[in-house]
Amino acid sequence: MGVNGVxxxxxxxxxxxDYAAKTSATEKPETSASANGSGVVYEESKxxxxxxxxxxxxxxxxxxxxxxxxxQADAEARQSQLVSMVHKMMSQQxxxxxxxxDIWKFLASGKAKVDPATxxxxxxxxxxxxxxxVNQTASRIFDFASALAGDDVEKMKxxxxxxxxxxxxxEKTWGGKLPGIxxxxxxxxxxxxxxxxxxxxxxx
Numbered sequence: 001m002g003v004n005g006v007x008x009x010x011x012x013x014x015x016x017x018d019y020a021a022k023t024s025a026t027e028k029p030e031t032s033a034s035a036n037g038s039g040v041v042y043e044e045s046k047x048x049x050x051x052x053x054x055x056x057x058x059x060x061x062x063x064x065x066x067x068x069x070x071x072q073a074d075a076e077a078r079q080s081q082l083v084s085m086v087h088k089m090m091s092q093q094x095x096x097x098x099x100x101x102d103i104w105k106f107l108a109s110g111k112a113k114v115d116p117a118t119x120x121x122x123x124x125x126x127x128x129x130x131x132x133x134v135n136q137t138a139s140r141i142f143d144f145a146s147a148l149a150g151d152d153v154e155k156m157k158x159x160x161x162x163x164x165x166x167x168x169x170x171e172k173t174w175g176g177k178l179p180g181i182x183x184x185x186x187x188x189x190x191x192x193x194x195x196x197x198x199x200x201x202x203x204x
Contacts, residue, residue, distance in 0.1 A: 075155070075158070078148040078149075078155075078159075079148075079158055079159065079161075079162040080162075081148065082141075082144060082145055082148060082159055082162040082163060082166060083162050083163075083165050083166040083169065084166065085141070085144055085166065086141055086162070086163050086165075086166025086167055086169075086170065087166045087167075087169045087170045087173070089137060089140065089141060090166070090167060090170035090178065090182055090185070091170050091173060091174070092132060093126070093132040093137055093181065093182060093185065094170070094174055094178055094179060094182060096122045096125045096126050096132045097122070097126050097132075097179045097181055097182075098179075099118055099119060099122035100119055100122035100123040100125075100126055101179075126181060133181075134181060134184045134185045134188050135188070137185045137188075138185050138188035138189045138192060139192075141163060141185075141189050142189055142192040142193070145159035145160070145162070145163060145193075146159075146196075153197065153200050153202055156193065156196060156197075160190075160193045163189060163193075167182075167186055170182070
């Protein structure tokens, strides 16, 4: 290369260094930040914001209305499920109580007979820890309501109303009055709801 080549390279390096130094001294903070890479981070942040856009925002008004309608129908179906379940369970509990105590009209009418074995089983079923006893019946109702509500306080309130509706329906089925065990069960279910609200810091 020769001496001239070396001198040429050296001069170029010196010019580059001097230019960089002058540019650095006069550069605005924003440009410097860009040179340090923060500009790239900002662009990525904007990109991530776009990715966070929910798909529902892209729906038309009619599509959103349809979705809301579907969600409302689903909520109503869930409440209906609980009403039906409570009505059925309270009726079964009442039936078991009637078989255990032989006091209900359908027994007195002679349309149904309760043999000793059936009566003994019914008495076991409505015992304190029996399948149709207060504790187990209340737990099944509350657990079912919780499963439908998905740990949502507002939905749990709706489930509690559905429970009361189902209970009233059972009362109507049995002539307006259920045996004492059913009201004890209702109280136990209400207590479970209250404890749930308390655990969430909500006053009922």
